[in-house]
Amino acid sequence: MAKRTCQREAIRQVFAHAGSPLSAEDVLSLGRQHVEHLSLATVYRNLRMLVSEGEVRKLNHPELGPLYERANLSHHHHFHCRRCDRLYELAECALDVTGSTPDGFRTDEHEVFLYGICANCSTESPDTEPARQEPRPPTEPAERSPDVSME
Ligand SMILES: [Zn+2]
Ligand SMILES: [Zn+2]
Numbered sequence: 001m002a003k004r005t006c007q008r009e010a011i012r013q014v015f016a017h018a019g020s021p022l023s024a025e026d027v028l029s030l031g032r033q034h035v036e037h038l039s040l041a042t043v044y045r046n047l048r049m050l051v052s053e054g055e056v057r058k059l060n061h062p063e064l065g066p067l068y069e070r071a072n073l074s075h076h077h078h079f080h081c082r083r084c085d086r087l088y089e090l091a092e093c094a095l096d097v098t099g100s101t102p103d104g105f106r107t108d109e110h111e112v113f114l115y116g117i118c119a120n121c122s123t124e125s126p127d128t129e130p131a132r133q134e135p136r137p138p139t140e141p142a143e144r145s146p147d148v149s150m151e
Pocket of ligand 1: 086
């Protein structure tokens with residue numbers, strides 16, 4: 001039992017320090033910094049428990065799949081940068097919930113992801129012309145790499 005508590009505490013610690021939602025794989029790799037023998041199955045089992053106890057919230061990202069974050073954060077949404085694939089927490093709600101539904105409908109939950117290019121990525125000169133490239137020397141034949149088959 002002590003071992004389980006320890007694993008669970010490690011996962012709690014991961015969430016306590018997370019600045020954005022985490023996938024189960026993220027939780028695994030971060031949790032292993034606390035508990036070396038942590039397994040993905042253990043991570044999933046603990047995530048299920050933490051979600052059902054209301055300590056962790058599960059988000060369903062359409063591209064990244066299920067993500068998890070602490071449930072005690074104030075209501076907010078996330079911005080997904082298409083270039084670096086990072087998720088950023090937004091400070092406020094991105095939706096006028098009451099104005100979006102017909103009369104007689106009562107919304108009790110919503111999940112919104114904003115997409116675009118983050119500030120870091122947009123300063124990486126995406127709009128300027130791509131740097132002129134020297135004509136490349138002929139590359140080595142690619143037939144030696146078995147996991148890349150272009151034909
Ligand atoms: Zn970015
Ligand atoms: Zn909202």
